[in-house]
């Protein structure tokens with residue numbers, strides 16, 4: 001399998017900081033409940049007039065800057081989201097316009113909910129490897145404005161999510177070990193939101209059932225990635241799970257008998273940003289100097305669909 005090199009990462013969060021205490025003034029909840037049940041302390045919501053496209057373009061610009069390449073060098077733009085500002089055009093096309101990407105670079109969205117960034121990475125890699133796009137680099141974005149589809153009277157969901165965007169500039173590389181596994185279980189009952197045929201605009205989640213699904217699926221997915229690379233947890237520096245709930249991540253580390261230091265967590269700052277969460281985490285880690293040449297990271301996404309996907313990235 002031809003691998004990928006991540007040559008730059010970026011992130012962008014919107015302007016409105018919302019604490020758990022802020023939400024406890026809207027619904028019957030408390031900072032204590034949210035922190036202990038999820039690990040979340042705060043989240044960012046889009047301010048009035050702020051759009052998903054602005055977040056996605058902000059993250060993309062930051063990733064290009066860190067990669068040290070210009071917009072003209074981008075051959076493909078893939079955005080993962082379930083909260084695009086419009087049903088059409090795609091979020092990726094909005095970023096394409098905002099950054100003046102070349103006309104030779106196709107742009108489209110993928111929707112695999114919280115597995116979106118993993119799916120978008122593999123989609124971009126496959127297209128680069130297949131030779132159907134010209135240009136050396138692809139821009140891969142995970143970006144959400146989930147606050148737009150939250151029922152702010154439903155304490156079961158409104159405390160869990162946040163808005164934000166993360167992006168990566170990638171290119172093909174045989175020197176950077178890469179693996180990817182993905183799966184889906186067609187089941188719309190546990191987690192869904194909006195859409196053209198839906199009368200329900202807001203996110204609905206059967207939290208306990210999704211928690212069970214994640215706790216079973218994520219450890220299996222990590223093991224599948226490791227097995228496909230003939231590696232064990234000892235060969236891996238970090239595991240970056242989708243940041244839905246700190247207790248899910250604790251369960252995964254226990255099940256894999258792996259040390260807590262290997263599991264990156266940042267849901268305390270951003271809450272669950274769906275397709276953006278893994279991309280935001282990678283950018284934070286990059287900024288902190290955790291991703292040195294040779295660092296191996298397994299990323300695992302899981303969410304509505306139900307979907308899941310795991311990838312081995314080497315920096």
Ligand code: UT7
Nearest residue numbers: 029030033037114155156159207208210211214244245303
């Ligand atoms: O990103 C996609 C993937 N998403 C996930 O992986 C999320 C998976 N699920 C979860 O993270 C957890 O199930 C939740 C955080 C959503 C809920 O935690 P839980 O421990 O499963 O709580 P629960 O739903 O069983 O609710 C326990 C109690 C209930 O009260 P009763 O019925 O025991 O009286 C809820 O009504 O907690 C109550 N509750 C709340 N209390 C205060 C639910 N939400 C809140 C709240 N504040 N915000």
